[in-house]
Amino acid sequence: MDFKIAVSGRSWGERAAAEPQAGKQGEARRLVAVLELTNISKHFGAIQAVNDVSLSIEPGQVVGLMGDNGAGKSTLVKMIAGNFRPSHGTMQMDGKELILHKPVEARQHGIEIVHQDLALCNNLTAAANVYLGRELRRGVGPFRILDYAAMYKRAGQIFAVLKSETRPRDLVKQMSGGQRQAVAIARTMLSQAKIVLMDEPTAAISVRQVAEVLNLIRHLRDQGIAVVLISHRMPDVFDVADRVIVMRRGRKVADKTIASSSPEEVTGLITGAIEQVS
Amino acid sequence: MAVTLDQTIAHKQHSFMSRLLATQTFWVVVAVILACLFLSFATDSFATPKNLYNITRNVTFVAIVALGMTFVIITGGIDLSVGSVLCLCSMILAVTMHAGYGIEIGIAAAIATALIIGAFNGILIAYLGFPPFVVTLGMLSIARSLAMVASNNTVVFQFGPDHDKLLALGGGAWVFGIANPVFYTIVLALITGFVLRWTKFGRHIFAIGGNEHAATLTGVPVRQIKVAVYMISALAAGIAGIIQTGWLGAVTTNLGNGMELQVIAATVIGGANLAGGVGTAFGAIVGAALIEVIRNSLGLLGINAFWQGVFIGGAILLAVLFDRIRNFRRSD
Ligand SMILES: Nc1ncnc2c1ncn2[C@@H]1O[C@H](COP(=O)(O)OP(=O)(O)OP(=O)(O)O)[C@@H](O)[C@H]1O
Numbered sequence: 001m002d003f004k005i006a007v008s009g010r011s012w013g014e015r016a017a018a019e020p021q022a023g024k025q026g027e028a029r030r031l032v033a034v035l036e037l038t039n040i041s042k043h044f045g046a047i048q049a050v051n052d053v054s055l056s057i058e059p060g061q062v063v064g065l066m067g068d069n070g071a072g073k074s075t076l077v078k079m080i081a082g083n084f085r086p087s088h089g090t091m092q093m094d095g096k097e098l099i100l101h102k103p104v105e106a107r108q109h110g111i112e113i114v115h116q117d118l119a120l121c122n123n124l125t126a127a128a129n130v131y132l133g134r135e136l137r138r139g140v141g142p143f144r145i146l147d148y149a150a151m152y153k154r155a156g157q158i159f160a161v162l163k164s165e166t167r168p169r170d171l172v173k174q175m176s177g178g179q180r181q182a183v184a185i186a187r188t189m190l191s192q193a194k195i196v197l198m199d200e201p202t203a204a205i206s207v208r209q210v211a212e213v214l215n216l217i218r219h220l221r222d223q224g225i226a227v228v229l230i231s232h233r234m235p236d237v238f239d240v241a242d243r244v245i246v247m248r249r250g251r252k253v254a255d256k257t258i259a260s261s262s263p264e265e266v267t268g269l270i271t272g273a274i275e276q277v278s
Numbered sequence: 279m280a281v282t283l284d285q286t287i288a289h290k291q292h293s294f295m296s297r298l299l300a301t302q303t304f305w306v307v308v309a310v311i312l313a314c315l316f317l318s319f320a321t322d323s324f325a326t327p328k329n330l331y332n333i334t335r336n337v338t339f340v341a342i343v344a345l346g347m348t349f350v351i352i353t354g355g356i357d358l359s360v361g362s363v364l365c366l367c368s369m370i371l372a373v374t375m376h377a378g379y380g381i382e383i384g385i386a387a388a389i390a391t392a393l394i395i396g397a398f399n400g401i402l403i404a405y406l407g408f409p410p411f412v413v414t415l416g417m418l419s420i421a422r423s424l425a426m427v428a429s430n431n432t433v434v435f436q437f438g439p440d441h442d443k444l445l446a447l448g449g450g451a452w453v454f455g456i457a458n459p460v461f462y463t464i465v466l467a468l469i470t471g472f473v474l475r476w477t478k479f480g481r482h483i484f485a486i487g488g489n490e491h492a493a494t495l496t497g498v499p500v501r502q503i504k505v506a507v508y509m510i511s512a513l514a515a516g517i518a519g520i521i522q523t524g525w526l527g528a529v530t531t532n533l534g535n536g537m538e539l540q541v542i543a544a545t546v547i548g549g550a551n552l553a554g555g556v557g558t559a560f561g562a563i564v565g566a567a568l569i570e571v572i573r574n575s576l577g578l579l580g581i582n583a584f585w586q587g588v589f590i591g592g593a594i595l596l597a598v599l600f601d602r603i604r605n606f607r608r609s610d
């Protein structure tokens with residue numbers, strides 16, 4: 001705990017690197033949920049993308065969110081990230097009602113997201129993409145200019161933590177799938193997050209880099225940060241998650257600890273072979 | 279391992295020189311310089327003060343509008359209304375001053391007109407989802423028609439009590455003997471370049487052109503910025519209109535007719551990409567310069583003026599061809 005305070009000016013990424021042996025703080029977990037959704041629904045016209053979903057996530061918990069294509073996973077996390085507003089239902093963070101009008105507000109609350117399509121601009125550099133929407137500036141008053149040097153430096157440090165050979169000055173256009181993913185993930189490491197939402201962060205990357213991302217998730221967890229991991233890859237979820245939530249056609253059909261479930265059961269829930277478990 | 283991860287990350291892939299050589303703008307500058315050198319030797323009339331005066335003046339009006347257009351094109355939009363907006367703003371200025379108001383009121387009225395039109399375009403495009411091409415095509419027609427209404431389709435050449443001030447504004451040379459329109463162009467280009475490279479607003483403009491969806495997801499205020507770029511484009515047209523009025527000393531409802539195509543050509547030749555995400559202030563200026571040098575040289579070399587379109591069109595295609603070749607090479 002003392003250690004945490006001593007380096008509180010640094011992001012969790014560096015801290016994770018500085019303290020690789022950090023023990024799992026599972027025993028010390030507080031019981032108050034960091035995020036609680038109550039009867040959340042979202043419809044786009046006639047399409048009911050998310051239907052009456054309630055769930056709560058505790059600090060330092062890794063939740064695997066699974067479901068077939070179109071089950072509503074991305075829509076759910078986008079509501080938490082301030083991209084969409086729920087049609088119905090409420091969200092609470094640390095026991096206080098959470099109303100988000102835009103992504104910036106979610107970030108101010110410590111909610112970070114890796115979007116499924118990565119949300120990258122090909123014509124900008126890696127560093128510019130990492131800082132998109134929260135550019136660093138220097139100077140005073142109306143004469144504040146972009147702080148290129150600081151953004152390159154910080155982005156470079158984060159890529160080093162991610163063990164990704166990504167150069168901050170390179171255009172994203174010319175980057176490999178893994179590098180692009182690193183850029184999107186790096187965004188979540190700019191500030192001290194409370195919740196990190198990862199929408200298929202391991203799609204389209206190599207085995208080595210998948211392991212890197214999973215390690216990262218464990219580091220987050222050890223820092224007491226909650227992670228929601230959306231993935232179609234059963235081994236990944238069973239590897240890092242504490243809990244698995246399954247969605248089908250917008251509804252939550254299962255919410256269990258990993259220990260009490262199995263890949264077979266989850267597969268059944270995803271396809272609908274198993275209707276629902278409590 | 280010889281190269282550590284940190285070294286790889288710190289590595290700069292391209293030197294300054296290699297990046298310079300890879301820009302379309304650089305080669306357009308080379309083309310302009312070569313053309314000027316050639317014309318200086320091949321003709322007696324090119325490098326004369328009078329001809330250079332004409333060229334620089336003609337470049338400035340297109341260049342100023344092209345600076346504004348650059349913002350729009352970087353976001354992936356287009357503004358076809360600039361020629362008509364230029365005309366309308368000139369006419370508002372002229373009619374206001376003709377009615378006996380001072381130059382300040384006239385300029386304020388012209389600028390306000392530009393901003394209102396820009397905001398109108400921008401709101402339809404950003405908030406109501408109209409295609410930029412259609413909205414600004416409509417405005418092209420509306421603004422010119424309003425200019426005719428405002429002047430009753432007459433030529434205005436009497437600008438009331440501040441007549442001389444207006445002519446001095448456009449025709450004078452107040453700073454270091456640089457002709458005023460040229461001076462304004464330089465100042466506006468520096469401001470544009472600064473905004474594009476050093477401000478958050480500029481960064482967001484590029485982001486919108488690169489991937490609008492990503493910009494929205496990451497919390498860039500896409501709609502507000504889109505309205506702002508159309509206002510900037512109209513403002514640039516308005517400013518060019520004010521200066522041109524002072525320089526010409528008369529306004530007709532023909533002013534700026536067909537100018538939008540020249541302006542778009544200038545930005546594209548200067549390296550902007552109509553698909554969005556790419557463009558510079560300097561490129562807009564050199565693009566405008568190349569077009570004017572081509573036009574001017576045809577006259578001096580005694581080539582029939584009907585060929586002008588072929589050469590300017592050829593320059594557009596060459597500039598884009600260059601960009602394609604560069605991309606092919608990279609994808610090899
Ligand atoms: N912006 C939108 N407008 C209209 N419909 C949408 C929108 N976003 C999502 N949908 C619809 O909502 C439903 C759920 O989509 P969502 O992207 O949340 O699924 P998902 O579980 O993330 O699927 P995948 O595994 O393919 O990513 C789909 O039917 C989709 O077509």
Ligand SMILES: [Mg+2]
Nearest residue numbers: 073074075116
């Ligand atoms: Mg999805």
